[in-house]
Amino acid sequence: MDNDKLIIGGHEFHSRFILGSGKYSMRLIEAAVRDAGAEIITLAVRRANTKQQESILDYIPEGVTLLPNTSGARTAEEAVRIARLARELGCGDFVKIEIMRDSKYLLPDNQETVRATEILAKEGFVVMPYMYPDLNVARDLVNAGAAAVMPLASPIGSNKGLASKEFIQILIDEIDLPIIVDAGIGRPSQACEAMEMGAAAIMANTALATAGDLSMMASAFRQAIEAGRKAYLAGLGRVLTRGASASDPLTGFLHD
Amino acid sequence: MVKINGADTDMAGKTVSEYLALTGCNPKLVAVERNEEIIPKAQYDTTVFEDGDTVEVVSFVGGG
DSSP states (O other): OTTOOEEETTEEESOOEEEOOTTSOGGGHHHHHHHHTOSEEEEEEEEOOTTOOOOGGGGSOTTOEEEEBOTTBOSHHHHHHHHHHHHHTTOOSEEEEOBBSOTTTOOBOHHHHHHHHHHHHHTTOEEEEEEOOOHHHHHHHHHHTOSOBEEBSSSTTOOOOOTTHHHHHHHHHHOSSOBEEESOOOSHHHHHHHHHTTOSEEEESHHHHTSSSHHHHHHHHHHHHHHHHHHHHHOOOOOOSSSOOOSSOSSOOTTO | OEEETTEEEOOTTOBHHHHHHHTTOOGGGOEEEETTEEEOGGGTTTOBOOTTOEEEEEEEEEOO
């Protein structure tokens, strides 16, 4: 397990839990990162509030990789603008592409996402596109230069879990890039299940931000993700199509 | 007028550095885009906003 690394765009990580930083106080970030064991944290880019002197960056422990998203973008061009601004903010070259035209369900626009991936990969970004799990689009993202593919489990912020399980499994089986399940994972058990399926990592935000104890939930997710990964590497036992199979010897009974 | 983050301002003739100082914005924590072109930090002292410019000043916030 010690040698089990997650590699994204040539960068190595040991943690397979990508932490969101939205919808909770920045003062809780340090504890959340610690209890999650996270090495990557997502951020958003917004118009600066000139009254605010505090920066969220002050609360993120050193050594944690920043993954700015392009939320708010409705087209590839807007996502590219946001990514370039994020890079100018001095966070490195990682970017999570998030393009939505639909404000009710917040579903990603796969076609625009492929276009933005192509542009930003050419500019040297480590591109991690958030997408609706579709094999053809995932292949297009590979060809466009994505460093990972981030399919949604269920709508953003819903905590509904692996609604798109079958389609994520197809991506895991067919795409030769880390498949990072993003959006909708609400419970540690769901994160664990995705990891057992062979997902490379889990991204969660709302599940923690809406939990009773954010830090304790971060720790629970960490354990679940590690357990799921271990189970995947161990190879799950088979499932019988019917009947039963005794675990005990079928000889030597007392009545023999 | 210079449109900054969606609002009309009278910042024409001011440099980026002057604008940031006037509004109490820490230059280290923002990125500035004028007419959809990013202004490198090294040019904040020498770049002057002109009438009709559209400017975005952004920073990081919490997000998923």
